[in-house]
Amino acid sequence: MRKVEVIGVGMTTFGKQTDITGEELGRQACWDSILDAGINARQIQAAYCGHVLQGPVFGQRVMAKVGIAGIPVTNVENYCSSGSTAFREAWLAIATGQYDMVLAFGAEKMTGKVRGAITPAEEDLEAQLGLTFPGLYAMRARRYFEEYGATPYQLALVSVKNRKNGTLNPRAQYQREVTVEEVLASRPIAAPLKLLDCCPISDGAAAAILVNSRTARRLGIRGIKVGGVALTSGQLEGGYIDMTNEDMTRRAAMEVYAQAGAGPADVDLAEVHDCFTIAELLRIEGLGLCERGEAARLVEAGVTSLGGRIPINPSGGLLAKGHPLGATGLAQVAELVWQLRCQAGSRQVEGARLGLAHCRGGSVPSSEGGACTVILLKK
Amino acid sequence: MTPSVSRLDAMQTSKAFRDGLFDLPLNSEQFPTGSTHLVGMLCSECGTTFFPARPICPTCLRPTALQARRLSDTGTLYTFSIIYQAPPPYPTPYAIGYVDLPEGVRIFGIVLTSDVTELRVDAPVRVVLDELWRTDEQQVIGYKFALIRERAGASEEATRAEG
Numbered sequence: 001m002r003k004v005e006v007i008g009v010g011m012t013t014f015g016k017q018t019d020i021t022g023e024e025l026g027r028q029a030c031w032d033s034i035l036d037a038g039i040n041a042r043q044i045q046a047a048y049c050g051h052v053l054q055g056p057v058f059g060q061r062v063m064a065k066v067g068i069a070g071i072p073v074t075n076v077e078n079y080c081s082s083g084s085t086a087f088r089e090a091w092l093a094i095a096t097g098q099y100d101m102v103l104a105f106g107a108e109k110m111t112g113k114v115r116g117a118i119t120p121a122e123e124d125l126e127a128q129l130g131l132t133f134p135g136l137y138a139m140r141a142r143r144y145f146e147e148y149g150a151t152p153y154q155l156a157l158v159s160v161k162n163r164k165n166g167t168l169n170p171r172a173q174y175q176r177e178v179t180v181e182e183v184l185a186s187r188p189i190a191a192p193l194k195l196l197d198c199c200p201i202s203d204g205a206a207a208a209i210l211v212n213s214r215t216a217r218r219l220g221i222r223g224i225k226v227g228g229v230a231l232t233s234g235q236l237e238g239g240y241i242d243m244t245n246e247d248m249t250r251r252a253a254m255e256v257y258a259q260a261g262a263g264p265a266d267v268d269l270a271e272v273h274d275c276f277t278i279a280e281l282l283r284i285e286g287l288g289l290c291e292r293g294e295a296a297r298l299v300e301a302g303v304t305s306l307g308g309r310i311p312i313n314p315s316g317g318l319l320a321k322g323h324p325l326g327a328t329g330l331a332q333v334a335e336l337v338w339q340l341r342c343q344a345g346s347r348q349v350e351g352a353r354l355g356l357a358h359c360r361g362g363s364v365p366s367s368e369g370g371a372c373t374v375i376l377l378k379k
Numbered sequence: 380m381t382p383s384v385s386r387l388d389a390m391q392t393s394k395a396f397r398d399g400l401f402d403l404p405l406n407s408e409q410f411p412t413g414s415t416h417l418v419g420m421l422c423s424e425c426g427t428t429f430f431p432a433r434p435i436c437p438t439c440l441r442p443t444a445l446q447a448r449r450l451s452d453t454g455t456l457y458t459f460s461i462i463y464q465a466p467p468p469y470p471t472p473y474a475i476g477y478v479d480l481p482e483g484v485r486i487f488g489i490v491l492t493s494d495v496t497e498l499r500v501d502a503p504v505r506v507v508l509d510e511l512w513r514t515d516e517q518q519v520i521g522y523k524f525a526l527i528r529e530r531a532g533a534s535e536e537a538t539r540a541e542g
Contacts, residue, residue, distance in 0.1 A: 116464055125431065126487045128396070129511070129521065130462070130469050138460035139477060146458070146500045191461040236437040238427035240485045243458060243477070365487075366429065366437065 001095040003213040005223025006377065008037025009334035014204035014322030015173040022054045022109030022203070026062035029205035029327070030105050034066075037209045039219065044209070045099040046072045048089040050082030050106035051326035053113050062107060079361030080275065081231075082106060083206065084329025084373035088229045090210045100215045106331075107205030108324035114201050117189075118325070125365045134198055134276065136363060138190035140243045141278035145192070147244055148293035150281070152192050156183035157299050158277035159196050162313050165306060166320025168347035173202050173322030197277040202322030206330035208337070224337045227354070227376035228259030234367035241368060246286025248372035249358060253287045256374045262354060264288035267310065267376075269339055269349040270356040271332035274317040283358055284312060287374070306347060314339065314347045325361075329373060332357035336377045353379045396511050396521035400431055402449070403508070403520065414452045415508045415522060419484060421448040428482040453527070454480040456502045461495050468512035478504055478524050492526040503527040 010032025049059025083106030090104035120127035166172035186195040274280035281295035304312040336355035362370025419430035427438040459476035
């Protein structure tokens with residue numbers, strides 16, 4: 001496998017953007033990444049596009065707007081992990097020597113397409129019987145409370161932290177801090193989760209340019225190295241599935257740590273899939289950043305805040321930055337690249353050398369879930 | 380005997396939600412309610428019981444040696460939530476949960492209770508038939524879980540969702 005680097009990233013503002021199409025959002029992010037890399041766009045040999053709701057050949061439609069036609073374009077759907085899966089495809093294509101320069105992007109226009117929460121597939125057994133995504137995470141939270149004594153107050157602290165980080169990120173959907181009291185007093189969505197425990201519906205796009213290290217040297221660019229990438233799906237399980245466990249996350253993280261020759265103690269910051277406050281706690285534990293049942297206490301102690309030992313979601317995460325499905329994984333990559341280049345402004349994690357991004361998407365009955373990705377980037 | 384779902388002969392406007400998931404009383408003359416059994420599968424190669432039935436064992440991946448298994452009609456609540464925002468067809472709020480049946484399966488469903496404050500982890504529940512939704516032509520019958528309330532030594536099943 002050849003070594004791969006990220007030499008350019010781009011990201012639109014996330015939020016409700018009524019007057020702009022998904023194609024245009026995608027175009028902006030792609031061009032931002034091309035300009036950021038300082039390359040000639042004609043050098044891009046292939047593109048992978050993560051999206052969920054944008055219709056047929058969306059990636060090709062975006063590329064036509066970008067002005068690059070004729071190259072292989074592949075559309076990737078892995079629900080909330082679509083963008084990070086597109087990144088993995090790009091990484092694989094370069095690592096295995098198929099191409100020297102690939103564009104990975106994700107874009108989603110959700111406004112007008114999604115009301116309330118996103119839902120599992122229409123024919124999903126559990127969804128037909130009344131399961132919603134907030135409901136699924138609410139049940140995980142209830143069980144987590146039961147097993148580890150965590151509280152709604154501790155969940156609210158995750159929202160408070162990420163909303164605070166979001167005010168330091170000009171591209172984040174929410175630019176206002178919230179208090180624990182506001183989170184706890186927001187309207188119930190799926191008990192014990194309140195509105196401010198849930199990430200919003202968003203429009204946005206993000207992109208990254210990947211090359212092999214030799215190409216980066218030839219171009220005279222010092223990229224951010226891809227230390228490892230992994231994709232897992234939920235094990236099909238008979239028997240009781242432990243809903244406080246993140247087996248998919250754990251397996252993906254172990255694979256990535258092995259690829260990078262690193263361990264959880266080496267991670268300086270992480271962007272994790274905080275679709276709900278409880279989700280951030282479960283991910284932290286699944287990634288091995290702490291023991292099971294410990295994450296709530298870490299959040300309360302400020303360990304995961306900016307300035308803490310292991311800042312989690314300095315970008316604001318899905319909770320504050322927003323969650324345009326296909327764009328999310330690549331927005332995480334963009335944040336890591338900015339952090340590792342020391343370009344993250346007032347939310348900069350001092351001395352960051354190793355950053356981790358984690359996404360999880362979809363639900364599958366009789367299994368822990370759909371798709372989980374972990375990406376490790378290093379200076 | 381292989382348990383299986385039967386068509387509802389008496390009420391032609393009713394139909395079971397998917398085939399093979401649960402027992403329906405034969406020749407029922409009225410809206411079928413009350414307790415039922417879910418129908419899973421037992422793999423006699425590796426001993427795994429799973430629900431719903433599928434043509435291959437999730438543990439040992441063998442397609443052979445699978446037989447239908449009627450599951451217990453009572454279990455305990457592993458976890459739960461009360462849903463305040465949901466797409467159609469279910470009116471909110473409603474309670475949901477995962478229920479552990481003694482055969483080693485954890486199953487999702489709506490939880491019926493007249494008082495959501497009685498919901499708690501490990502609470503005993505019964506598997507019941509209830510209407511899931513109805514269209515102009517048809518009533519769709521499926522399974523839910525009803526909280527078994529312990530009261531003065533006797534147990535009483537809740538049959539109505541709060542709200």
